[in-house]
Amino acid sequence: xxxxxxxxxxxxxxEGDNSIINCAYSNSASDYFIWYKQxxxxxxxxxxxxRSNMDKRQGQRVTVLLNKTVKHLSLQIAATQPxxxxxxxxxxxxGYSTLTFxxxxxxxxxP
Amino acid sequence: DGGITQSPKYLFxxxxxxxxxxxxxxxxxxxxxxxxxxxxxxxRLIYYSQIxxxxxKGDIAEGYSVSREKKESFPLTVTSAQKNPTAFxxxxxxxxxxxxxxxxxxxxxxxxx
Numbered sequence: 521x522x523x524x525x526x527x528x529x530x531x532x533x534x535e536g537d538n539s540i541i542n543c544a545y546s547n548s549a550s551d552y553f554i555w556y557k558q559x560x561x562x563x564x565x566x567x568x569x570x571r572s573n574m575d576k577r578q579g580q581r582v583t584v585l586l587n588k589t590v591k592h593l594s595l596q597i598a599a600t601q602p603x604x605x606x607x608x609x610x611x612x613x614x615g616y617s618t619l620t621f622x623x624x625x626x627x628x629x630x631p
Numbered sequence: 632d633g634g635i636t637q638s639p640k641y642l643f644x645x646x647x648x649x650x651x652x653x654x655x656x657x658x659x660x661x662x663x664x665x666x667x668x669x670x671x672x673x674x675r676l677i678y679y680s681q682i683x684x685x686x687x688k689g690d691i692a693e694g695y696s697v698s699r700e701k702k703e704s705f706p707l708t709v710t711s712a713q714k715n716p717t718a719f720x721x722x723x724x725x726x727x728x729x730x731x732x733x734x735x736x737x738x739x740x741x742x743x744x
Contacts, residue, residue: 528671552731563721563735609673613731617681618664621673
């Protein structure tokens with residue numbers, strides 16, 4: 521598969537634990553944020569998004585928290601499973617036509 | 632099923648050759664994007680197109696070219712002018728403004744020999 525995870529920050533957890541992946545964004549004018557999951561050799565998959573007028577949004581087993589004061593975004597995964605092992609990217613949109621992506625965090629889940 | 636199809640998945644090229652990566656979507660999305668991904672790096676934008684017959688350069692457009700003759704198709708040509716073309720290339724599309732909810736293809740891995 522693709523070596524997208526080389527030199528990335530890595531979070532190692534045990535199966536069943538909760539995981540928290542953090543992301544610092546750069547533009548205080550950004551009004552939309554999104555998390556993607558990328559498995560080895562595949563394209564990124566949408567997980568969850570949040571607009572800047574919210575500070576929390578929940579999905580199935582995932583929660584995104586937004587702290588605009590410190591420009592920080594986090595993704596919480598409940599009851600982490602081996603299938604959650606992947607690289608996770610945050611991205612921001614500041615009103616232009618594209619997203620700006622972070623470098624990613626590798627999540628490793630041990631059975 | 633609706634989605635984005637990239638081809639080929641793996642491609643090898645000799646130095647000095649141009650290659651074209653295909654991206655086709657049947658999602659009826661107006662906007663399409665090409666990103667480059669290197670190990671340990673985030674995604675970097677090469678080109679994007681918000682409408683047929685129109686496209687804009689992204690952050691790393693040098694050495695690449697695109698066309699958007701049809702809504703469904705957004706091919707990327709990696710030219711011999713691209714100094715370091717070995718990378719994983721991702722195509723994406725969205726029907727929303729601002730690049731929101733990008734839907735990605737499975738990627739094409741280009742290796743220059």
